[in-house]
Amino acid sequence: MMGGFITPFLINSAVQAITPILLAALAGTLCGRVGVFNMAMEGQLLVGAFAAVVGSFYTGSALGGVIVAIVATVGFSLILAYGATVFRGDSVVICIGMNLLASGLTAYLLRQMFGVSGTFSDPGIVGLEKIRIAAINTIPWIGWIFSRQTAITWLAWILTAIVTIVMFRTPLGLRLRGVGEDASAAETMGIDVTRYRVVTVLVAGALTGLGGAQLSLGTVSIFSEDMSAGRGWIAVVAVMLGRNHPLWAALACVLFGLADAFSVRLQGQGLPNQLTDVVPYVVTLIALVISHRRRRSRVSETITAHA
Amino acid sequence: MSGSARSSFRLPRIPAVPLAVLVGVVLGALLVLVSGGDPVAAYREILIGALAPANWPNTLNWAVPLVGMTLVAAIPLRGGMVNLGGDGQLVVGGLVAALVPLYLPGPGPLLTIVAIIAAMIAAGLYASIAAWGETRFGIPMLISSLLLSYPAIGVASYIVGFPLRDTTTGLAQTVMIPDAARLPTISGPLNVGLILMMIVAIAVVFYDRRTVGGYELRMRGLNAKFAGYGGVSLGPQTVRIMFASGAIAGLVGAIIVLGSQYRFQDGALLSPGYTWSGLMAALLAGGEPLGATGAGLFFAALQTGGFAMQRETAIPRVLTMVLQAIIILFLAIRHGVGRRAS
C-alpha cells in the first residue's frame, strides 16, 4: 500500500513542505525555552518570504535573497525581542500585532514596490537551487526524502540537531533552560536574563527568516499575499505539542506534514477537498488531546498554569 | 540602570491611546511618503470616507460585525482567556442562520428569530468545545480554539459546496433566503442588526460592571487562582464565558447572513477579517467592554475610510491595517496593554 499510496515524490514534497514549519517550530521552541511565548511565526515567515523575494530580485541571486530574508526577519523580530523583555509587553498582544503588521506591510510594500497586488512573480526572482547528490538519490527512503531538496531543507534538519545539542549539552543551553524555567533564579546567578532573551528571540527570527526564504524561494519563486497561510500557527501548535523540546517539535511537524500529504492523497480518492483539508488539523487536535490526556488528574495545576 | 534612564527621559504625560494613534499616523505617513504617495491626501480620504455624514451608514454597517467580533474577543479576555476561534464560530453561526429559514417551515419573522437564536446556540456550543478541552484535558484554549476553526470552516464549505449548494450558480453558496425571513432594513445598507448589536454591547458592559458574574470574571482575569480559591468554579465559568463569546460570534454571522448577504457564501464571512480586527480592538482595551467597543468603532471607521482612500488615491487600503498594527504594538510595548498580573 505504501508503494502506491505514499510515493517517493509525495514524501519528497512533504519534506519540502515541512521545512518552513520546522524552522518556525525550532524558533518557537527556542523562544519558549527562554520564557518568551512566540506566536508571531506566521508574520515572521511572511516577512521572511517577502524579503527573500525582494532580495533575490534586486541582487539577482538566491543567496542574496536568503541573506535579506534573515536580516529583515531579525529586524522584524526586534519588536518581540525588546517588546516582551525590556519593555515588558504582553507577548500574546505583541505577537498578534506583529502578525497583522507583517500581513499589512508586505501587502502594502508589494503594491508600492512592484505595482502588483496578490502575487508577484518575475523571472528576475532567482529561486534556490535544488541539491542533487547522485549517491543519495539511489538510496531508498533517504533518497526520497533528501534528493532534490534545497540547502535550506538540509540546514533545517541540521539545525534541529544543533539546537538539540546546544540546548541539552552546552553551558549556553543550560543557561537558556534556566532562564525560561525561572528568570529570577537565573538572574541571581548573574545571568543577564534580558540579554539572553533578546538574543534568543533574534536568533529565532533568523530561523523563521530562513523558513520564509524556503517558502518563497525554495518551493516556488513567487511571493503572494499572506503566503504563510497558517504555517506559522501550525508551528505554534508543534511547539506546544513538542513541549519546547526541539526533537518532539520536529516530530510534530513531521506528523503534520505526513497528515497533509495523506490528505492530498485522499482527494485523489474522490473525497472533496474541503473535507480532506481538515484532516491535518483534526490529526493535530487528536495529537493534542492524546498528549494532554495523562495530565488530567492534576486539575489545580492546569488552572495555575493558565493563570 | 536602563529603567531609570528611561524614566528620566519620559515624555510629558499624554493619554496613551491618543499618543498611540498619533504614532501610528506619523509612521503611516512616513510609509506613504517613502513609497511616493501623498499622506495628507491619504488621511483626508480616510477621514471623509469614514466620517462624512453621507458615509456614516457605510461605517456603521462595517462596525456592526466588527464591534460584534470585538466583544467576542473581549469577553474571554476580561477573564484572562483568549478566544482565537472567532472565524470558526462566525461560520457556524452564519451557516445555521442561513439553513434555518431555508429548510424549516414557518412564517418569515418567526424564522428570523429562530435562525438568530439557533445560530447563537450553535456557535456558542462550538466555542464551548475549546473550553471543555481546557477544563477536561488541559489543552490550552488559545490553540485549540484556533485549531477548531479549520474543521468548522472546511465542513461549512463542504456543506454549501455539495449537499446544500445553490445549483443555479457556480459558487459554493446556499440559495437565497426568502424575503420574509430577512432582517428588516433600517435605511440604506443598515438593518436591524445594528440595533441588535447595540443591545448586546450595552448588555455586555452592564454585565461587566454591575453583575456578580462580571465581578467574578474580572477577578479571574486579574488572578485566576484567587478567583478559584475564592469560590468561583473556574471550569464551568470557562465554558459559560466561551459559550457567550461564541454565541455573539454566531449572532454576528446571523446578522451578516440574514441582513446583508441573504445567503451563506463560502468564504464571504471571513474575507473581511473581522475576527482579527476585533481581537485587536479587544486587546487594545484589555478586554474592558466599553473601551473595546470604542476601539472596535475606531477600527471600523479606519477600515471604511481605507476603502475610500483606495478608491480615491492610489494608496492601497492595507495601509489601515498597518496603522492598526502600529497602534496596538505601540500600546502593548510602551504602555503594557494586555500585560497580565504575574
Place this chain on the structure above:
Amino acid sequence: QDKPLIVYVSPNPIGVNDFLKLGKAGTEKVAAELGATAKTYESTDPTTGRQNLEAAAKEGAKVVIAISFQFDDIVPEVAAAYPDVKFLVVDSCPKTLHPNIFCSVFREYEASFLAGAEAGLTTETGKVGAIGALDIPFIHRYTDAFGEGAKHVKADVEVAPSVWVGGNNPFSDPARGQQRASVLVSDNVDRVMAAGAGSNGGIFKGMEDLPGAAAFGVDTNQCPQAPGLVMDNVEKRTDIVIEKGVAGIFKGDQPQVAALGLAEGGMTLTGIEPGVESSGCLIAKYPDVITKVKALRDDIVSGKLKVADPMQLTK
C-alpha cells in the same frame, strides 16, 4: 470633468488572478478609446463590493463593470437604485436583469477542451490531470472539460482525478499548488491543467519533478513565468469582453446577455493565436498538434462538435 466615467469593481484584491488584471487593462483601454476616465475599486467581500458599486454609481459613472459571480446578488439591488447607471457584469449573469444591467459570460470549457486535446496529443505517459483552486462547479469548467478534450483525441488516455489547492488561501498559495502538482506528477501524470490562479506558479514548479511534464496556464499567457514547464494557456479574454461590452453599451447596441466562447474570441488558447513562436509556450514545438487543435476549434465554432458545459446549473 465632462469625460464620462467608467468604474471597474473587482470582487477581490486584483492580481490574485490574472483574470482581474486583464479586466482592468481592458477597462483602461476602452476608456482611452472612448475618451473616458477609468477608475478601479477593489473589494474584499460582499459588503465592500456593495459599497464600491454604490460609490461608483454615486460618482455618476456611466458604466460600472462588476466582475465575477460575487456580484450576482448585489448588482440588481444597486442597479434598481441607480437606473441611469449601466452595469456590466462580466463572467456571470445575475438572475434579475433590470434594463440597465448587462452581462457577459464565458464558455471556458471550450478552450479547456482544446487544451485537453493538446494534452492528449502530447502526453508521453498517457496520463493527464487537473488542479483547481477550489472544488466548485465553476472551476470544473476548466478541470472537467480538460479531461474530456484529452479523451476526445485519445480514447485510452488516463484522466487522473482532479486535485484541489484548498487551504486558507486557495487562489494564492503557490506552495500548496506545488505540493498538489507533486501528487499528480508522482502518479506519472505529465499534462496538468492548472486552474489555480495565484497558486499556478507553484503548480508549474511542480512539473520540474517529472522530466517532460508540462502544465497548462489560465487567463493570460503564463508561459514566460516558468520557461519550459508550460505547454499552453486557456486564455480568458476579459479585456476583449470588456472592451466590446463597454463600447456596445456606449453605442447602445449591446445585448443584455452575451456569452463568449471560441467563436466570439472571448476564449482562446495561446497556441492557436498568432505569435505562438514568441510566446515561450512549449506547444510551439508541436506544429502538427497546433494544426489538429485548430481544426477542432473550427469544428466547435461551426457547431459540428459540441462541448458540454460541466457547470450543470439547473435552469
Place this chain on the structure above:
Amino acid sequence: MATVELEAIGIVKRYGPLVANDHIDLSVLRGEVHAVMGENGAGKSTLMSILYGMQPPDEGSIILRGAEMHYRSALDAIGAGMGMVHQAFKLFNSLSVWENVVYGMEPTRAGLIDRKKAAADVAALAARYRLLVDPNAIVGKLSVGVRQRVEILKALYRDARVLILDEPTAVLTPQERDGLFDVIRNLTADDRTILFVTHKLHEVMAITDRVTVLRDGRVVERMVTKETSAREIIRAMTGRAVNLKVEKGPSQPGAVVLAARGLTVGADGGKPVVDHVDLDVRAGEIVGIAGVAGNGQTELIEALTGLRIPDSGTVTLRGKPVTALDVERHRDAGLAYIPEDRATTGTALPASAADNLAMGFQRHAPLSRSGLLDGKAITAHARDLIARFGVKIGSEKLPVKTLSGGNLQKIVVARELSHTAPLLIAEQPTRGVDVGAIEFIHGQLVAERDKGRAVLLVSAELTEIMALADRILVMFDGRILAEVPAAEATEETLGLLMAGRVAEAA
C-alpha cells in the same frame, strides 16, 4: 582583633516617594554571624539585594574587604565573593542538583558541559561542609531542607566568603534548623561570614554574634547578641513592647465540623502524596497540623477545600458530604480559608482592596441582590474591614499590590474571618509577617475559636502550633503520624515526629 569583612556606608534606596533604605550603615566582621532584623517592610530585603549587587543603591557605598565595590550586577558581587540564599528559593526544579549548582559556571570539555566533573565537584564540596545531597537528584523532588542545602552549595561553589541568608529557617523542622546551624558553624569556622535575616528571636539568640535592627528603612539599634535579650530586640524593632505569649483558656470542643476519612491524593503515580488521612475538627477547638513543608499538607488542604478532587476517601463538612465538590460548594457548606500564599492565591494584586475583600460575599446580600452588585455596599464592607483589622491602606480603591506583606495578610485574614463560616482553615497564617502582626493574627484565631468556630491550623512554625493548637497532628510523608495533646507537646518530640522518627519520639 576581628577584621571588618563587609561595610555598607550611607546606603539610600528610594522607590518613588518611599525611602526603603535611609542612610544605612552596616559593618560585618569576618567570621561572624550577623543578624539583620526588623518588621515587615523595614528594608531588610532591599538592603540585602543591594549588598548582593542585584540593584544599585541611590546613594552610599559598599566596602568589601577594604575595597569599594561598584557592582553592575549580581555577577560582580558573586565574583567578589558574595553569596545569597533567598527566602524564596531560586532553584530550577526541573534540573538536577549539580546543574543547579554549576549553573552559570559550568565546567566544560570541548564546548560541551563536562557532566562527570560537575557532579564530582559538587559531591566533593557537599562532603567538605557535611551537606548531605545527591548531586544527581532532581531538585523538584527534594524536600525543602535539602533544597536549602543546594542553595548553600551554589554559593559555596562560587566560593562565597560572605553568605546572606534571608529568612532561611521559615520552612525548616527544628532538626533541620539545627542542621543548618551546624553548617553555619562549619562555615564560620572556615572564616566565612554570615548575614542572617530573620523574624525569629530565639534563633537570633542561638546562633548570631551581633544584631542590627532596622525600622522604617533606618538603623535604630546595633547590639551584641550576648549582651541583649529578645525583649530588647522587639522593642527596638517595633518601638513598643509586644506580648509574645498567646493568652487563651482551655478549649470547649463541640460537634464535629470537619471530618475526613481515608483521604488519599495523588495515588496515580505510585506513592500517594496524601495517604489515607483521617481527621476530625470540632467546633470550638484549634487543631494544628505540624509538619515539614512538602509532606502533603498543601495537598491535604487542597483536598479539604475542594481545590483538588481526592482519589479516594471522603470529606464531610457539618455532616454534608463535599468530597468531590468544588470550592464554591465547600464555601457554601461553611468554609473560610486563609491560604498559604497570600500574593498568588489569597489576593488579586492588581485589584482594589474593596474587590479583594468582596470575594466570597459577592453572591449574597448585602453586596449583591439577584445577581446585581451593590457598589455602595461593597465600599462599606471594605471600609469596615479595613478599620476593624487596622489595614494600613490609603483607600479601599487602591490596588493591594502596594501593600506590605503584613498588611496584605491582614486583608486575607480580615476577609476570611468575617465570613463567619463554621470552619476556618488557616494555612501558614503568619509566614513572613512581623511580630506585631503575628500577635494580632494569633489573637484573632483564638477569639474565633472561643466564638465556637472549628479551626484547622497548618503551620511549619512549631512555636505557633504549640501556642495556638489544642490538639496537634503531625504529618509526615502523607500520613498523620501522631496526635499530641497541646499540653504534652514539646519542640523536641514534635520535631522528631516531623522527621518521621516515631520510635525516638515516643
